[in-house]
Amino acid sequence: ILGEESSDEISSLKELSVKVHHLLYRRRYVIIVDDIWSLDAWDGVKRYIPDDGNKSRVLLTTRDENVASYVAASVSSTVIHHLGRMDKEKSWRLLEQRVFGEGACCPPELVKLGETMAEGCKGLPLAIVVIAGILSNAERTPDSWKRFAEDVNVALSKGGEQISEILSLSYHHLPHFLKPCFLYFSAFPEDHDIDASNLVKLWVAEGFLKAKEPSKLVEEIAYGCLEDLKRRNLIMATKEGYNGEIKICRIHDLLRQLCTSRAQEENFFHRAEDMMKPDILPSTTSKSQAHRISFSSHVSSRSVNLRRCSVRTALCFQHDKHLISKLLTCRLLRVLHIKAGKSWRFQSKLFELYHLRYLAFTYKRNVDFHLPEDIRNLKNLETLIANPRPLCGSSRETVILPPEFWTMKNLRHVMLYRCVVLPDPISPSLPLENLLTLSNLYNFRCKEEVVELIPNVRKIAVFYELDCQRESWYDYKLGNFGRFIHLESMRIELEEVRYRLDWCKRNPFLECLVLPQSLRRLRIDGGAARIPWEVMTNALGSLPNLESLKLWHDVCSGDVWETEEGCFENLRVLEIRCTTDLKCWITESSSHFRSLERLVLRSCGELAELPDCIGDVPTLQLIKVDDHQKAVVDWARRIGIQQRGNGNELLDIEV
Template structure:
C-alpha cells in the first residue's frame, strides 16, 4: 500500500511541475519517469485484485516503493535547491541531475516486469471466480454467542422473512465487521417459526474468496440434508452451469429461505442471483454484507443497517461472557465495567474479546482499571480474534482507497474531522491524483470518502440536511488496525507515548505525534529528512487546558532557534499541522517560509504573518491565528482555502501591483468586515465560502455596504455580527448563488428584513439566525415575524432560530413549501409555532431545545394532528439542557478530542 501511495504522490508531483525550471532534455527524462510510474501504478492495482502470492506482492511493492521514493526525493530536493539558490545553474533543473534516478527506475521496472511475466496469469488475468474467494460452510461457525440488544433487529428481520409479498424478496443486513450481522442472521435462521414457515433452508458463507462451483456444491449439500436427491458423487461429474440448473430445480416450487452470508461484491451477487427461482410462494433470500453498496444493489427498498450496541446492552453482553447468564458481579466492578464497555464503542466483537480477557484475570477493581487503561494494547494482542476480522474489510479495498483510510490514524481517538479539511489533507499528501470523469480533485475525494463510509470503515459523524457528510471519524478498534497496518507497511508512524531515542530513523514518510508531553527535540530525533507530513497533537490529556485558554493564561514560546533547527531539515515537507497547543509563538518562525513544497499549513500563529510567506508557492490550505495577513498573500496563486481563527485583516493587493486576483481561492474565513472592500472581493471570483466578523468596538463600525453581487459562485456566507450595527441585513448585497446563510449576534435586527431581503434569494437552502435580537431600546423594531401568503422561501430546507427574542410568528405552510427541518434553540419568548406548519408536506422534523412550554405544546399538537391524519413522517424532538455552564464552555472552547477545526 505504501508503494501505491508514493507512486500516486510522484505522479502528482510530476503533473504540477513548473515548466520554467526544465530544459527540453530534462522534460524528456521526467516524461520517462512518469511513464514508468504509471506502469507501476497499473501493476499495483492489478496485483491487489489477484491471487498473487503474498510474499511476492510484498517483495514487488518494496522494490517499487524504494525506487519511486528515491525518484520523488531527487526531483523535489533539486527543485528546493534551485528555489533556495543553493544549486543555481541558470535557475534550471539539469538533465544530468536526473540520470541516476532514471536509470534506477528503469532497472526496477525490468525487475518488476520479470516478476510479473512469471506470474502473468495471476497478476494480469482476472477471472470472475477470482474476484472474491471461497470459504463456504453450511452453517455459520463464527459469532455463535448470543449478542444482547438484537431483539428489535430480530423482530424486523423475521417480519420481513415472513411478510406478505408473494414474490421473491431479498432481505439484506449490512454493517461493519464484528457488529453481529451473522449472529442476527443465525438467530433468525434458528427460529422455530422460520423453520416451520419454509420448506427448505440453506446457508452458504461467501467470505472474500468466491468460487461459484464451491458455493453451488455447498447449497446442494444443505438442500440434500432436507430432501432426497441425487447422489453427491454425481455432482463432481457436472459442470458449473449444470450445478446451477440443479440448484434452481431443487428450489423451484418449494418455499425456501436461502442465507448468503458475508458477501463482498455486486459481481458475486449477479453470479448467484440466477439460481434463485421466483415461484410466487413467498420464498426469501437473506443476505449479510459489510458493503452498504452491495446491500443497496441487492435490495434498494429496505436494507437493514446494524447499529452499535447501547451502553446498557454492551454491559449485559460483557456480564454474560464474564459472569454467566445470571450476571452475578461484584457491585464495585459495575462502574469501571461500564467505562470499559463505553471504550469498546458498542462493537460486540470488541466487547467479546475484552470479556474473554477479563474472565482470565482476578475480579478486582484494580485489575479492571488496568484493563480500562490498556484497552488498545489488549485488543492489539488479539489480532486473529479482533483485528484480523476487521482487517478483511481493509484488504478488500482497492489500492486507491487504502492510504485515505490509513490517514484516519493521523488523528487521536474519538476525533471528528471536517470532511472538507480531510479531503484537503488527502490532496496535499498526494493520495488523490486523477480527475475522474471531469471531476475536480475535491469531488473525487468526496467519492472516496463516501466509498469508505459505504464499506463501513469510516463513520459519518455529522451530515447536513441534504445528506452531505459534514464531519467524520473512525471506530477506535478500526483506528487500532490503522496504526498497526500503517506501521507494518512503512506508510505512517504514530507516536502515542513520549518517544525514546531509536536505534535508527523511521523509514515512513507520514508522522503523527499524539503524546502527552513532548518537545521539538524529541520529534527531531526520530524523523527522517524526507518526511512528507507531520501532525503534532501535544497535551491531549490536559483537562484544565480549555479553562487556561479561556482565562488567557498562555505561555509564549521564545526559542525560535530550536524551531529553526527543527524545521530547516524538512525540505520536502508537504503537510504541517500543529494543533491544540497551549503554546503561542512570540514571532512567526521564518524557517517555515523556506519549505517550498508545503501544501497544507495549520499553525498557532498569534502574531503578524510576514510577507515572506509568499515563498510558499505550492501552499493550498492555510489555517492560522494571525491578526493580519500580508499583502504578499495575493502572490500565492495556488491558495484555495484560508481559515483565520481570530478576526483578521485581509489587505488588498498593493497599488500598481501586477497581481490581479486569487483565482483558485474557494474559502476565506475569519476576515474583518472592513477588509471586504470591492477591490478585495473582485479579486476572488471563484470564492464559494465566506465568513466575516464585525468589530465589537462601536467607534469603528463601518458604514459602507458590502456588495457581494460579483461573487457569482458564493454558496455559503456567515456573519458574526456586532451589537452596535444597525440594519445588519440591509448592509449586504447577497448574490443569487447563495445556498447557506448564517447570521449570529446581530442586534438592531428587524424580522421584516428577512422577508424583504433574504427571502429573495432563489437558491437559499439553509438559514441560521443565532442570537439575533431586536433591541429593546429601538421602538421601531418588532419582535414579531409576520408573513403574508405572498412571502415564500422557495428553496429553504433548514431553518434554525437560536437565542432570538422572537415572540410572535405568523406564518403558514405556503411560506415554506420545501422545508425539511425546523430547529428552535433557547427561543424562550416564542409563544407558539405556527399551527399550519404541519401541512408542509416535506417537513420531517421539528426540534426544540430549551424553548418555552407553550412553544413545546404547539409542536406536540402539530405532531399529534399529523399522526391522527396518518402522517407518521413528521417527528418532534424536545430537549432540555440544564447544564448551562458546560454548554457555555463547549460553545467557547470545543473539546479537542471531538473536533479538528
Template sequence: MQNDRLSDTNSCIPTSLSFVYMPLHLSLSPMAVYAALLSLARSLHQILHFEKYKEKNVSLHEKVHFILTFLEDYSDKYSGAIALLGDEIRRAAYEAQDFMESYLCSISANYSSSEKMALDQDLNIAVERIHFIWEEVVKMKNRDAADQDLRSRTHSSPVDDHSSTVPKKMVVGFDDELDAIKEQLYEGPTKLQIIPIVGMGGIGKTTLARKAYEDSLLAQHFDVCAWVTVSSEYQRRGILLQLLLSFEKLSTHHDELSRASDAQLAKLVYQNLVGRRYLIVIDDIWSTKAWDDLKLNFPNDGSTSRILLTTRLSDIAIHAAGSSCTWFHQMNVLNEDQSWKLLKERIFGQESCPLQLMEIGKKIARNCRGLPLTIVVVAGLLLSSGNLTKEETWENISENISSKEPTIELQCSKILCLSYDQLPLRLKPCFLYIAAFPEDSQIDVSKLIKLWVAEGFLKPSDHSKCLEDVGESYLEDLVNRSLLLVSQKGPDGKLEIVGIHDMLRDICIKKADEERFLSLVSSKWNAIKEFLENRNRRLRIHCKHDFQEWMIPVSSIRSVLLFSDRYYTTRLFIYCRRLSILDAPEATWPNFSDIISTFVNLRYIAFRLDETSCPHGFPASISRLPNLETIIAHIFNIRRLRIPCEILEMPKLRHLITNAPVRLSFASNRSPVVLHQSDLQTLETVVNYRFTEEAIKLVVNLKKLKVVFATPKGGWDDLNLDNLFRLQNLQELQVSVSSNPSMTWNHAFPASLVKLTLNGIPLPWERMDIIGSLPNLQVLEVIDTPGADASEWTPVEGQFLRLKYFFSTLDYLVKWEVEKEHFPSLESLILKHALWIDEIPCGVGEMDSLQLIELQNCTESLVNSAKEIEQQHHENGNDSFQVRVVKVLF
C-alpha cells in the same frame, strides 16, 4: 562548498539520491506503490509550467498516470508481479519526486553550475527508471488485452451507488438492555449512582451508551449532560477540560480554561455540578487510577445524579461502583438469530433478503461470532461489492471469514483485516492516513480532506469535479463500509466529524507500519536518531508531556503532523526544507517568520501565530511560497492582526483560515492585481472586507466566506456590500456584525448560497424575502437580530422552497404567521432564547416534512405548544417526529 545562505537549503540536493532509501525489501504491496506514485504525480503537477523541463515532465506525467490507472484496474490480478516491481517503482517515484522538490528549492537559492548539472543527471536517472517500469506495465496490460476472457472482467463499482440504500445504524439485540439502562437513569435513589456497562471491544458498549444519551427525555430530566472519552491514553487534565467545555456557560472559554491549573479545573467541575442533577458519561475507561482521579470531582449531594461508564474490564466497573453498585450490566455477544437480524437489516433495511441468499447469509452472520462490530463491517463489504444479490459475492466473503480462529478477538481481527484488503486501491491511502490521528480523536472532516488533497491522494473523476468534492465522496465511501464512524453531521447533512473504532484503528496502525506508509513517534527520547533512521515520508508526533522540544533534522520526511493538547507547551525546530505538509497548530516555532519562505515545497501549513513565532505579526513572506494551497493560522494573544493582501494573490491558494478575525491590508497606493483565475475556495475570518470590483476578482471562486463587520471609518457604504451578490460560486456565508449598526441591511445575497448564517445583522423580519428568494438555500441561521420595535412576519408562499434547517433566536418577533406551504421542505426547527413569541404557530405542526423541533432556553408556554404538536404527529402515526427541550425558562 556552499556559502552560509545555502547551508540551510542545501539539504534539498543530495549528492547521490540513492543514499536516502532503505535496503530493498522482497516486495511491496500495490498500495505502497500506488501511494508513492500519487505523491510523484502531485510533485510533477507543481513544476509542469517550468519551460526548462516541460517536455520531459509532460512525458513523465503521462507515464505515471498510466501506471496509476493500471494499478487501480489490475492490482488484484497482477499483485505478484507488482510486488516484485514494488520497491523499484517506489524508489524510482521517490527519486523523481526528490528531483522535483530539489529543483523548486534551487529556484530560491543561488545554486552553482555543478549543482544544477547534478540535478539534470538525477532527473535523467529517474526518467529512465520510470520509463523501464512503464514498459513492463504496458507488457502486462497488452497480455491482459489479448486474453478474451478478461474482456468481460468487472470491477467493484463505487459505493456511492448504494449509499442511498444504506439503512440507519440500528441497535439489534440490545432493546432490553437499553430499557434497563433508562430505568437506572430516570428512577431509583436520590444519591449518586454509578451505572457500569462492561464488555469486550466491538461488542457495542459505546453504541448502547450513546443510544441512552440521545434519549429525548434526557435534556428535560437532567440539568447538565456531558460525555467524555477516557481511552487508554488517559490524561486527567484533558478529561477535566472536556467536561468544562461541554458545560454550556463555559463552552466559549477555551483559552481561559487552558491557562488554569489542574486544581482550578477540578474545582470548576465540582462547582458547576454541585446542587444540580447531572448525567456524566465516561466512555472507555481503562484503569482504576483514572476513576480515582476523577471521582472526587463529582458531588454526591442527593440530586439524583448519574454516572454512566463503559469499560472492557469488570474489575474497573466493580471498583468504580463500589458498595453502592445496585446494577451492573455485562454485555454478551449476539446469538445467531440476533446476528443474522443485524446483518440483514444493515444490508437490506426494511426489505426482505432474497431467498437464495438466506442460508449463506446466516452462515456469514454465524462466523462473525456475535460481535456487532464485525457484523457491520462485513455488511459494509457486501454493500460495496457492486453486485449485492450475486451468490458468488456472498460465497467469497463467507470463505474469507470462516470461523477457524480459536478466539472471538482473533476472528474479529481477521475480518477487520479483510475489510482493509478488500478496499479499492484509491481508498487505501486515505484510510491509512487515519492512523496519524491520536486514539479517540474527533477528526474534523474539512481538515482531513484538505490533508488528503495536499498529499495527492485524490484523483478527480472528471475535469469539472473539484478535489474537495472527490474527498467527500471518498469519505462517504469509507463510512458506508463501516470503517469510519459518523460523530457529527452538519445541518445540511454533510459529514463534519468522524472517528474510528479502537479495533479498526489498531488495524490501521498495523497496516500503515507494514506498508512503510507512516511513522508514529510519541516520546522525545532518541527522537533525532529515530528521525534520521526513518525512511518513511510521513511522520506523526504525539506530544504527551509539557515543555517538549522536537527537532526534525534533514531526512526523507515530507509530511509532519504534530498533535499536542493546547495546554501543553511544545517547541518545534524543522530543518528538512523539502517538507510538503506541516500540521502543527499548537506548537511554537521560533524564528518561524524568518525561515518559512525557504520551505518552497509546502502545500499545507497549519501553524501557531504568536509573539514567539511571529513577533511582527502575520509573516508576509508566506506569500512567496509558490505551491501553498492551505494556510490555517491559529492566533494566540495577538489582536488587530493584519494580513497583507498579497496572500490572496498566491497562485495556488485554496484555503485561508484563521481562528480569530483578521483584517486584510490593502496598500493605499495600489489595487489588487489578478494575473490568474483565483483558486481560493475558503476565506475565514476577515474583518470589513471591502467588496470592490478588484476585491471581488480576488475571491471570485469562493465557496465559503466568514466575515465580520464593525462600523467602518468611511461608513457602511465604504464596504461596497451591494457587490456581495456577485460571488456566484459561494455556497456558505457567515456574516456577523460586532457593533451596533446604524444601518438597515438591504443587500442581496448570492443566489448560489446553500448555507447562510446571520449574527447581529440588522435585517427586519418584514424584509426576509431577501433571503426567502434564494433558490438553493437549505440551512438558515438568524441569531441576535437587533431591533427597536416589535415585528411581525408572514413568509411569502413560493419562497424558502428548499430550506431544511432553520435556527433562530426570533428577536423582536411577536407575531409569526406560518402556513404549511411556507416552508415545504423544512425538517428541523431550532429556537434558542425565543422570548418574544408565546407559542409555535399551528402551521408549523402541519408541515409534512418536519421531523424535529428543538427548544433551547425557551419559555414554558413555547415548550407546551411544541409538545402539543408532537402529540398530534404521534397520534397521526408519525412516531419519528421529535421535540427536544434543552432547559425551560419559567
C-alpha cells in the same frame, strides 16, 4: 443445499452455480448470504437463485451500504435493515450471555466491571464477542476482570489473531484510492475527534485524489471518499450537518489498531513514539524512508532525531519549540500541522519550505498578528489555517495579511479565526482562481477589483464593526457580493457597537447587500443590522438555492413576522436564536416552508404565538426548542401530540 454430494465432484464455480439453481428450482427456501462485498458478487449470486414467486426468502449481510441499496433496487419488496451500533444495555447483555451462557446471570460483584468493558467496545459486536472469549477463560474474580477493564484494547489484543484477520478483510477489499484515506486515520491520537473539513484538506494536500471532471472539486471527491469509509463502517460520524455531510468523525479503537499496524507495515505513516523503539519499524524501512510522522502529546523533542529523515508530512498534537525547529530543517515538508495551546513564532526557515502545501498553527491572542511578507515564498501553499490560542474573555485582535498574499496563486483555503485584514490588491495581480475559502474578513470592502481577483470563492465569512457616526453600509460595497456567482456559504457578523436605531433606518443593511443566487447557507449574527422581519423575508425568501438560514442575536426587528406564499421554497434548516422583539409568528399554510426539515428556536424571550401548520410540513423531521418561554415549549409539545395523533412518527420534538 447439496446434501451428501462431495465438493470434489464439482469441477468449477459455474458447475456449482448450475447445481444450486437446479436444486432450488420450484422449491421454497431461505438462504443466508453473509458478508457480500461488491455489486459484482451479488450479481453473480443472484442469477442462480430462482424466483418462483413462492415466498422464498434471501437474507444477506453487508458492510457496504452501496451494496444494500443496489440489492434493494434490483429486487422488488427488499427491506433494508440498518443494524447500527449497539447501545450500552444491549452491549452488556451480549457480553453477559457470551460469558455465562443463555439465561445465566453475572455475579453482582462483576456487573459494574463487565458493563465498563462492554461500553468500551463502543457498540461493536465483534469487539464484544472477542472480549467475552477472553473473559470466559479468565478467573471470575473482581481482580482478574479489573485488569481487563482498565484497558479494553489491551484485552482485545490478547484475543489471538482472529479479530485482526476479520477486520483486515475490510481493508483488503477497499478500492486502491481509498486505502491511503483510511490509513491516514492512524496519524490521529486515540479517541480523537477529527474535523472532517481539515481531514479533507490534508488528503488534498497529500495528492491522494484527482478530479477527473473539470467541474468537480477535489474536495468534493474527498468528501465522497469520507462518506464511503463511513458506509463501510470503517469510521464513525459523531456530528453531521443538516444535509448529512460529515462534520466530525472518529475511528473505533479496534480499527485504529488495524489502521496503525497497516500504516507501519506499508511505510505509510509512523508515530514518533514508535520510531524511538529499535524494533518497531519493518526490516525494510529505515528512518530516512519514514515520510509521514505523527507526534503525540507525550513525545519529547530530545528523543527525536530527524537528521536522516526525509519527512514530507508532520502532524503535531503538542507544542514543543525545539521539535518545531527540528521539523523546519526537513526541506521536503509538504504538510505541517501544529495543533496546540501555545503560541506560534515564525522562523525564517519556514519560508524555505518551498514544497509546503498545508500549514496549520496556533498564535497568541490579544495582540495583532502580522503574517510576514516572506510567506510569498511558499508558492505551493494550498491551505493556511491559523487558530488563536484559547484564552478567557473576548478580544478583537486582527490578523494582518501582507500585500504579497495576492501573489499566492495556489491558495485554496485561508482560514484565519480572528479579524482578518485583507490588503488592497497590488498591481498587476492575477486572479487567485483556486481560492475557495476566505474566513473572518474584517470590515471587508467588497470592491469590484477584489471580486475579480477571487472569482471562484465558495465560502466566505465577514465581520463588521462599524462606527455609525462616520460610516455607512454603503461604504462597504455590499452589493458586489452578488457577483460571487459560485458562493455557497456565507457568515456575516455585525458588532453591536455604537449604533443607533435612527442610523439603522437611514442605512438599511439588506438594502445595501446583494446575495448571489448560488447561496445555500447563510448565517447573520448581531443586532447592528436590525432588519425588519418583512424586509428579511422579501430579500432572503426569494433566494432559489437557500437551504439553511440562521438568524442570531436580534438580527431582525419587529414584533410580528408574517411569511408569504412562494418564499423559502427550498429552505431545509431555519434557526432563530436570541431575539427579543418577536412576539408573533404568522404562517397561514405549511406550503410556505414546504422543504423544511429542521426548525430550531433558542432564547426567543417574547415569542408567544406560533403557527400550528408548521407541523404539517411533510418534510419536517425535527423541532428543537431550547427556551424557557412557556408558550414556545407548549407549542412544540402540542405539535408533537398532534402529529403523533395523525400517525406521523417521523417528527422528533426536542425540548
